[in-house]
Amino acid sequence: MQNLTVGPPTRLILAFTLPLLIGNLFQQIYTFTDAAVVGRLLGLDALAAVGASGSLIFLLVGFSWGASAGLAIPVARAFGAGDLAGVRRYTAAGACASAAIAAVITTVGVVFARDLLRLLHTPPEVLDQSALFLTVTFAGAGVTVAFNFLSATIRALGDSRTPLYFLIAASVLNAGLVVLLVGAAHWGVAGAAAATVLAQLTSVTACIVLIVRRMPVLHLHREDWAAARHSLREPLRTGLPMGFQMSVIAIGALVLQLAVNGLGAVSVAAFTASMRVDQLAVAPLNSFGVAMVTFAAQNRGARQWHRIRVGAFRTSVLAAGTxxxxxxxxxTFAQPIVGLFVGPDQPEVLGMARTYFLVNGGLYVVLSLLFVLRNVVQGMGLSSIPTIAGALELVMRSTAALVLVRHFGFVGVAWAAPLAWFGALVPVALAWARQRRLLAEREREDARTHAQPTAVRADAMPLPAPDLTRSVELAEVR
Known part of the structure; x- marks a missing residue:
């Protein structure tokens, strides 16, 4: 565990970000490996089948990812404030919410897989394989939700390294399993989905063993579970909006996938390969954002206003440079990288991929600022702002899908994501500008009264804690 309320902000954020970055890279290796093995061993139609189901997976599993990050925010605040009972109480509440989320995702995904794919006008030649891949993936959704929640909770206590080790081991295992199940066992696309589920199961098991052996602060007692019912409000207040934010973004991706499906299997394969590379490339930018959630939440709990401002500015500069x-x-290297998926004898696919990265790669700076600032305001507790940003992202991405793709084909596909980034950044940047002024006011008030709180030391807990059931918007503590 690590307390992020003490020490140089930049050094702490970098130290916390590096394991997240490596973990994100290895997590993307899951999908990267699946797509590469499927494309090379099973052909272009199989690769398109995996890609056609990607937006639906993002819609449902993405909700759990966002919700898990939000559910862990009260845990981080309680830890920053020295409230260990609150840490356990909010962890129990988050576990209950995660179990309910897993049940809903599994049921909807398994029962309605084929119907959802038909609604997206999935090309008939890939429908059966895509439905099979989707069904197996959602059958193991409980494992994915469990890992998202456990890793988010461990990170909330300042430990970003240990989940990394588990993720590396799972990624290596996934790479071996996908080759074994797809190649040697001839399970087809179902083998790729099953390999990912089995690999993630090892990460869940490792997280549980870690908590039992080395993290007594997360040892939940009967009274913690009893109190969880009365403590659900705060985790749900931060978790559900972040989950819905991811789902709103995913709906935009669904609309875009629908437009891409209408361009044919070759375009679907090009989009799939480009997205796999894109997700791997933006992992470092996303890591800066995830680090800022925990940093802002812990320092919000400890009332360290200046550290939040400094951390947000310096991290924005680092992320933009990256x-x-x-x-x-x-x-520079888009075509040879995409060639790993489809081989060098697919010039049409490679040309589409180059177009995609000429547009997206040149605008990654916008995405970097969006990741950092959106996660800062989430860590501060302003859950409504990211939801508004997600809605604008939906509008921009859907507009690109319905208008640009129709008139400009794959060029319209390439512009969809950057337009969505611009739309989402506007409310986030405005909200952060206001919060930054409020933080500065709090600093001046504390300086006038000589009452700047001393940062909470991890080895000095527990300490008196603020009432975390109240709203945490700075406007309410002015």
Whole structure:
């Protein structure tokens, strides 16, 4: 565990971000490996089948990812404030909410897989394989939700390294399993989905063992579970909006997938390969954002206003610089990287991929600022702002899908994501500008009264804690 309320902000954020970055890269290797093995061993139609189900997986599993991050925010605040009873209480409440989310996702995904694919006008030649991949994936959704929640909770206590080790092991296992199940066992696309579920199961098991052996602060007692019913409000207040935010973004991706499906199997394969590379490339930018959730939440709990401002500014600069480098790399090497999925004898697919990265790679700076600022305001507790940003992202992405793709084909597909980033950044940037002024006011008030609180030391807990059931918007503590 690590307390992020003490020490140089930049060094702490970088130290916390690095394991997240490596973990994100390995997590993307899950999908990267699946797509590469499926495309090379099973052919272009199988690759398109996996890609055609991607937006639906993002819609449902993405909700759990966002919700898990939100459910862990009260845990991080309680930890920053030294409220260990609150840590356990909010963890129990989050576990209950996660179990309900897993049940809904599994039921909807398994029962309605084929119907949902038909609604997306999935090409007939890939419908059966896509439905099979989707069904197996959602059958194991409980494992995915469990890992998202456990890893988010562990990170909320300042430990971003240990989940990384588990994720690396699972990624290596997934790579071996997908080759075994798809290649040797001839399970087809179902083998790729099953490999991911089995690999994630190992991560869940490892997280539970870690908590039992080394994290007594998360050892839940009967009274913690009893109190969870009365403590659900705060985790749900932060978790559900973040989950819905991801779902709103995913709906935009669904609309875009519908438009891409109408362009034919070749375009679907090009979009699938491009998205796999894109997700891998933006993992560093996303890691900065995830780190800022925990940093902002812990320092919000400890009332360290200046640290939040400094951390947000410096992390924005670091993320923007990283985005420039990533964009240059992808613009330069897009075609050979995508060739790993489809081989060099698919010039049409490679040309589409190059178009995609010429547009997206050049605008990664916008995405980097969106990741950092959106996660800062989420960590501060302003859950409504990211939801508004997600709605604008939906509008922009859907507009690109319905208008640009129809008139400009795959070029319209390439512009969909950047337009969505611009739309989402506007409310987030405005909200952060206001919160930054409020933080500065709090700093001046504390300076005038000589009452700036001393940062909570991890080895000095428990300490008196603020009432975490109240709204945490700074406007309410002015």
């Amino acid at each position: 985005a420039v480098v990533l964009g240059l790399v992808l613009v």
